[in-house]
Amino acid sequence: MEFLNYFGGVFEPWAFMLLLGGTIGGLILGATPGLSPTMAVALLIPFTFHMSATHGLVLLGAAYTSTVAGGAVSAILLKIPGAPANIATALDGNEMAKRGEGARALHMSFLSSGVGGVIGILLLIFLTPVLAQWVLKIQTPHVFWIAILGVTVIGSLDSKSFVKGLLSGCIGLWLSTIGYDEIQGTERFIFADALSGGIGIIPALIGLFAIPQVLDMMAKGRVDALVEALEVPKQKLTASLRELTRYVRALSIGTVVGSIIGLIPGVGGQIAGLVAYDQSRKLSPQREKFGTGHPEGVVAAESANNAMVGPSLVPLLTLSIPGSPTAAVLLGGLLIKEIFPGSDIFDNHPEVVWTFINSMLVGQVLMVIFGIMIAGWAARIARAPAPIMAAGVLVLAVFGSYSVGQSVGDVHIMLALGIGMFILEKFGFSAAPLVLGLILGPIAGDNFTQGMTLAAAQDGPWVYFFTGTLNIFLISLVIASIAYSFWNNMLAGGKTPAAEPAGREAK
């Protein structure tokens, strides 16, 4: 209970001001497509040069927490996930917003973010030493199997057709092989300079989700520009709170999955939301409602991606190994204050570390409060006439993909993928499985090649990838997931649930 002694530091006026500013600023930055949590934190580092260690970390922690949650705003209202963490949020959230329930979706999203986030931080407070040991147990072959587990859900994610889902997943996996392979030292499919670094995940996200939207809006704008303008009904907070209690299952699945996956260095933030979304759907009695604007989907995804924040700091604080790009930036912020993370950080700098962690706890609450305040007026974006929306989204898309690496090449990649996706969507393919393939491809591929190198120096690949409790456990999950999909498919008489002949055009 040592951490309770350091709550005073959070409410000291200057620290609290930073916490407030960081939270509000983070929400706004997070809501801007292309400004990922990593970039937001990196932008703030120079400002911390002149602050005390505690203040600097309070600001960075607040920004990290709230940018992750803020990403839900553009995911829900515009269907542009600001970061990979928010992909799953967009699936149901945007359908809700299209029905004029944007405010409801945002309420759900911030409330469940808050719940997941607080639990994640509590885990960080109480279980850090245990979790640190887990982190070390998760090794190359395990990460490979986790990525394969992710691949097994591709087919059923946001697709009217199982086969089309798998196909889009394959396209995504193929796209992920483009670029320079740092482990094997070879180039693959590099035909243009812009592709030499591979397809960046942020430009891909923006292109695949936003551009088809823009093109759709433009097409509609020509015929019935103002018909689309929706009335946004006011959403009462009490009603939202009551509603959230109905989704305890999704909330707990999201929180548990997010916390566990958040621990895994290099994987966590990217797929936590998607895995939680998929699991909640499989375990929900209303599984056919997922993808049609069902609040449970938003709840699962958002609770997972904020639950991940706390545990994702475990490897950084105890082992001095940053588990995610954002954690790497935070490490820089710590080092510059002469704080070297390690298992003794809690003994050497208790006031700094505990104030930092406490401030993130308080920050989660502030994030919910301000998020909900913002939700009210942000949801009105849905009322903007289609042509204006289309123009606005296009500007954000170009700006967001350029800002990742100040590179026009990324903008070209974004546009090319977007136009390709627009055509594919006309044939009933959807973007989410494609993006999942793009994210999982490198994780599976790199851990496979790395595992093969390690296996060659040990007892060979069979022993390396197929023995050990954790390997066998993960392999059985993979088999169970595939079996589930088949069984489900058979039950539906060869047809997938809610099969619609014309796919997306039906909307």
Place this chain on the structure above:
Amino acid sequence: MKKLFKTAVLATAALAVAATGSFAADYPDRPIGVAVSYGAGGATDFQARIVTMVAGNEDILGQPIYILNKPGAGGRKGWNWFATEAPADGYTMSAYNIPHFIAQSIKGGVKYSADSFEPIANWGSDPAVVVVGKDSKFNSMQDLIDYAKANPGKTTTSGAGLFVGHHIAALQIEKACECKLAYVPTKGGGAAAMKAVIGGEVLAGINNLSDAFRAREAGNVKILGVADLERNDFIKDVPTLKESGLDVDNSSVNFRGLMVPKGTPPEIIEKLAKQVPMMFAHARVAKRMKAGGSPMKIMNREEVQKMWADREEVLKELLKGL
């Protein structure tokens, strides 16, 4: 419309001429960008932000420096861009990492070589070190080498990718001990390679001195040797590889500094070469770098030119036939 366009073109051209005319005297009259070929938060990015933070002081450059991250393909993407597209007007500099970019250009497939760039000054040197987990049975380089000799190709050794300092150090060790390691390049920089060591996934690892120092402070690893010519102030008790009887020099040391594209006006290079070392030597910079556990080594333009040439020679020899 056409006339308007013509006027605009002429005006721009006139402006351009005027600008180049008074170029060197006023330089710099706007902020300068520094391209970093690695992502935000990495060691190069982190250090580049610190060493450039006093650029705006009147006695340094009088204009602030901002960082442009151009990550991808182990730095190749950023340096390709810098060699082919960056304007050679002194307003775009880039951070370099030696031996990375020279080793990459020797291996081929990139659009740059040491001749594509003009060094300005060097700010840091981060030697590669050999680390093992805290419970490892290896307590010295000799233990490790004995094992490697008895079990050729079984000594799994992690490092951050191919043709980076860690890889070069591994190659040099193999050459010196006439034994075979199993070098395991990891993706995700030094952090992933370090996790593999701490988690016992590999028998040994080659990592940055700065990161290894922190990991040792935290009680997670033992450091067996430094691949440098002399011992390092951060870890005075650790012998160099030479002291351990391995003929390994400092070719794998990760040198970081600033450069400009070839074709930058000589007056500008001259001004930068004079001012930038002063910026690196600034007391505030030194304090922050020390706090972050980042070893500094300031070298002027002539010294860096010589260092580049030396590296190129050694690496060409080492990478022959790979």
